[in-house]
Amino acid sequence: MSKHGFWTRCPSNDQMEISRHWRLQQQRYGLVGECCPHCDEKIFPPRDICPSCNGESKTPYTFSGKGEVYSFTTIYDAPEGYEGMTPYTVALVRLVEGPLVTAQLTDVDNSAVEIGTPVEMVTRKLREDGDRGMLVYGYKFRPELLWTKT
Numbered sequence: 001m002s003k004h005g006f007w008t009r010c011p012s013n014d015q016m017e018i019s020r021h022w023r024l025q026q027q028r029y030g031l032v033g034e035c036c037p038h039c040d041e042k043i044f045p046p047r048d049i050c051p052s053c054n055g056e057s058k059t060p061y062t063f064s065g066k067g068e069v070y071s072f073t074t075i076y077d078a079p080e081g082y083e084g085m086t087p088y089t090v091a092l093v094r095l096v097e098g099p100l101v102t103a104q105l106t107d108v109d110n111s112a113v114e115i116g117t118p119v120e121m122v123t124r125k126l127r128e129d130g131d132r133g134m135l136v137y138g139y140k141f142r143p144e145l146l147w148t149k150t
């Protein structure tokens, strides 16, 4: 059991021989970090070293994508490439597995965001790359569908 009391065990490495290309793909479309085979710590973003026990941790781990808002800030003056999106809210989300992730919130009334709001990950267009006209996708978080503000 990890110190977070989360139930999943870290899978063993021999079941998880996958290419770096696959890992990059998964990072784009899912929330993939690593877990520690020594102490079951869940790690995001992946850094190959467990922050809890300093052991080598290269086992891919797909997070549930669920968490809650830990802190947030609403952006009114956006950097280049994000101008069409203001105002938007960037939140520090504490995943149910433990790690903190910074991401933009989507499908949300900016004034309705509160600390503790349950959120889930979705894949969304992040921004347009102006020079090449490319769309950049990545993960954002939105309030969990069953959650309504009362």
Ligand code: ZN
Residues within 6 Å of the ligand: 036, 037, 038, 039, 040, 041, 050, 051, 052, 053, 054, 055
């Ligand atoms: Zn560890």
